[in-house]
Amino acid sequence: MADVAAILRPKTAEALAAMVAEARKLEIIGGGTKRGVGRVIGAEAVLSTQALNRVIDYAPEELVLTAQAGVRLADLEALVAAQGQMLPFEPPHLTRLLGSRGRPTLGGVLAANLSGPRRIRAGAARDHFLGAEAVTGRGEIVKAGGRVVKNVTGYDLCKLLAGSWGTLAVLTEVSLKVLPAARAELTLLYFGLDDARAAQAMTQALNAPVDVSAAAHLPGATAARSPLKVAMAVTALRLEGFAASVAARADHLAAALQGFGRCDRLDAEHSRGFWVQVREVEAFSRDPRPLWRISVPPAAGWRVGEAIAGDALYDWGGGLVWLASDADPGQVRGAVRALGGHATLYRGEAPAFEPLDGALAALSARVKAAFDPRGLLNPGRMGMV
CATH class of the missing domain: 3.30.70.100 (Alpha-Beta Plaits)
Structure with a gap:
């Protein structure tokens, strides 16, 4: 990693583009919470998007939000929650898990394409990524997509940037789809299932007409860890929506899964706490x-x-x-x-990302060359230098 003393903090996309155009190799960060995932090789400075921290437009009635990439994730979540809405992909923060003192940003979450337990129903982060402004490794400002759900022009470019970990371009502004938050939630818990049996239970639940919004299994050794500290394996299924609907679907699901043993129910407050633990992988934080x-x-x-x-x-x-x-x-x-x-x-110490070979490696190299021909952005992070 580059010397943290040499952190560049541009306040505009134009200033950021000018810094990239200087042709220095740059480590790109938002809040810096995921710097340890993949190694940046030979960076001469750190470029942070934290000063790009404005919410540009939020139209709750249109279910669309546009913000600069450096806006803190927690601030956005509070903003939409005040309007009875949510980020549908339930993004994890992972600060305790990764031992970070920083705070994750919107751009960082999208660059890593991180999604929480609701992904099985709502889709991944990239599925809610409507538009973007970004600076390529050529020092050029590019725009894709738009600020309305119907506008899909350039949408594939947004999907390409999501999960690229800052190796293709630096996100400066993004537009997202938001959704109404659930009025109620409830979680069914099953205990003592082995991994194969738990997989059967989760598969049956997800195929049932009850709209399960999260399904997770913690084997005995994992469930016994802090903060859950349960004496046996736990299999969890979450239902969300209007209170009457949640209650009816829970009864239907419990009846369908009665062959899997005893079932307990977590009310909304305890359900939320449980799924935060799953989302943040708290069992492995230490x-x-x-x-x-x-x-x-x-x-x-x-x-x-x-x-x-x-x-x-x-x-x-x-x-x-x-x-x-x-x-x-x-x-x-x-x-x-x-x-x-x-x-x-x-x-860990090994390379973070799966090595590519054959046609996939060649395609990846062509994409990298198109966006960042000089290899300035996060060099080496995903095996691209």
Whole structure:
């Protein structure tokens, strides 16, 4: 990482573009909370978007918000909550998990394409990314998409930037779709299921006509950790909406899953607290082992714990697995590939991102060359220098 004393904090997109045009290699950060995910190689300065921190336009009646990339995520969440709305993809902050003292920004969350437990119903962060202004590695300001839900011009460019981790362009302004917040929520808890049985329960629940908004499984060793501290495995299913609808759907789901054993219910307050713990992966916040974020087909999720030694937390009905493990990184990646997925190392010494090869590597190199031909933005972070 570059010397933190050399932090550039432009206040406009034009100023940021001028800094990029100077042709120095730059580490790009928002709040700096995810700097440890992937290594930036040879950066000569740090460029922060924190001074780009204005909400430009918020139209609650249109369900659209436009803000600069450096706006703090917590401030945006408070803003929309005051209007009875929410960021639908339930973005995680991960500050405790990653040992950060910073505060995540909107641009950082979108650059990493981070989504919380509601992803199984609402979609990923990129699915709510309507428009963007960004500065490429050429020092050019580009715009894509728009500020209304119907405008999809350039939408694929937004999707390309989401998940690029600042290696293609620096986000300066984004437009997002927001949604009304649920009036009520309730979580059903099942206890003592092994991973395979829990996967069956989550699959059945997600296929039932009850609109489950989150499904997670914490095996016994994970559930026993702070802050949950439960003596056996926990499988959780969340329902959201109007109170009467939530109650009726909970009864229907409990009846459909009665073969999976005892069922407890968490009221709205305790449900919210539980899903914050899942979203922030609190069970592994103090675990010194390398931590992997693994995406696999949900039906194969439980097999990750079977194939790789370690402790797991299964989110998205099994499609997202957080795994704390001392296993060899090559073994982890090989086992995950065999299951049809990919793995990102969020804490640890090995390269963070899955190495690309063949046609995919060639395509990635062409995209990088189009946006950042001199390799100025986050050099080396995703294996791109």
